[in-house]
Amino acid sequence: MAKDSRHSAHPVCRAVAKSHKKVATTVDARLWSMSDDEVAEALVEATRLRARVEALELRLAAEADRRAVGDKVGATDTASWWGHETRQDRPAAKRRMRLAESLDRHAPTAAALAEGAISTDHARVITECVDRLPDDLPDPTILERAEKHLLHEAVDLDPRSLAILAKHVLTVVAPEIGEERDARALEREEQEARANAWLTMAPDGKGSYRGKFSIPTMQGAMLKKMLLAFAAPKHQASKPADKDQHEAVERRPSPERMGDAFCELIERLPAHKLPQLGGLNASIIVLLDFTGLKSDVGRAVLETGEPISASLARRMACEAGLIPAVLGSRSELLDLGRTARLFNGAQRLGLVVTQRVCTAVGCDWPAHLCHTHHDDSWLNGGKTDMKNARLLCPKHHARIHDPRFEPTIHPDNQVTFHMRT
Known part of the structure; x- marks a missing residue:
């Protein structure tokens, strides 16, 4: 409490606090008697007031950084000190400090924010856009014109729309050079976005996969359109699960x-x-016995070993083509003998079902990424059939052909390697 009292004792902060208290008291006293139009007007004005307060905060942050106030307590930088003192998230404090420093160089944008004409999100878009413009522009007034144009548009646009417009601001304010430069910048941005695309996903152990990704704008828009x-x-109303779903859409x-x-x-x-994976179509194999397929209980198992309910397996079976994995059945050709050197798709399926992972002891490389190896070399007369096949990851497949290592096949069909003496 003492810290808060000390901070609010500063004349600038005291004036802001007094003004806020007066406004809040007035709103509290009149709230229930205000008309709809008055509430709407007050909300808009309060939002503008917030922008003005944030402008003051950022001006103070920039001044604090100039004076290196964090140095007195040994902070890494002013943003870190600011985040600690005000219990802000550190990355958020650093982003706000960068905006404060940028506004210090962009007086028109800082003035518009101080007047409440734009928000801090608008200000961030404008300053980042102007700071990104090339340093070798032939006319030094182009930067000023770009900032002025974006400020003018910010009055009518939300920050997201303004950011889209900002991508080609040079084309608007300096068409003689802007169109070519904006086009090159856009191509560079797309190339970087594709090169830096990423996706992570993993099972959470609770029946779900969780993940996140970053993909370029084009592919993101395509994915969003598909999902919509x-x-x-x-689409929902065309296939209701029950008679009440029309109302629930x-x-x-x-x-x-x-x-x-x-x-x-x-x-x-x-x-x-889809492209093939491990010699097979990128299809998930579901193992389910005939009893489970017919009953309402039981479970099925994915090729990865993860369980799913038998009811889900049956639902998927109604909508997808089934590939029977009945071991010992003659429904698919699992033995090509000497007619071919490479294992075919049916054999690969059989190995995925029976071996699941790389057969080297201690290796958990999944079956769909493994190579198929002849235990008895095909060149030495070995047959291309299931009894002579094993799955090995690329590392262990290379090792089994390395003359420096001696492979040993155990009764459980796993293999170990020992360095030859």
Whole structure:
């Protein structure tokens, strides 16, 4: 409490606090008697007031950084000190400090923020755009014109729309050079976005996969359009699960509905049009015995060893082509003998089902990424059949052919390697 009292004792802060208290008291006293128009007007004015307070805060932050106030307590930098003193998230404090430093160089934008004409999000878009412009512009007034144009547009645009417009601001304020430079900058941005695209996902142990990704704008827009096609109210209403679903359809897809649409999109992807993985179509193999297929209980197992319910397996079986994995059956040709050197798709499926992972002891490399190896070399007369086949990851497949190592096949069909003496 003492710290808060000390901070609010500063004349600048005391004046702001007094003004805020007066406004808050007035609103509290009149809130229930205010008309709809008065509430709306007060809300807009309060938002502008917040921008003015944030402008003051950022001016103080820039001045504090100039004076290196964090040095007195041994802070790494002023932003770190600021985040600690005000209990801000450190990355957020650093972002705000960068904006404060940038506003210090962009007086028109700082003035617009201080007047409440724009928000801090608008200010960040404008300053970042102007700071990104090339240093070798032929006319030094181009930077000033670009900032002025973006400030003018910010009055009517939200920050996201303003950021889109900012990508080609040079084309607007300096068309003689801007069109070519904006086009090159856009191509460079797209190339960097594709090169830096990433995705992570992993099972959470609770029946779900969790992940996140970053992909370029084009592919992101494509994915969003696909998901909206499944999540749109018209699609939902066309296949209601019960008679009350028509009333339950949301006009705007919720995150949960978009997640459901993502699942539906994945289920509908045609596997035969996808690249092959490990010599097979990128299809998931589900192991389920005949009893489980017919009953309402039991479970099935994915090729990765992860369990799913038998009911889900049956539902998927209604919508997808089935590849029978009945061991010992003659429904598929599992023995080519000497007619071919490479194992075919049916044999690969059989190995995925029976071996699951690399057969080297201690290796958990998944089956779909493994190579198929002849225990008895095909060149020495070994047959291309299941009894002579094993799955090995690339590392262990290279090792089994390395004359420096002696492989030993154990009764459980696993293999170990020892350095030859």
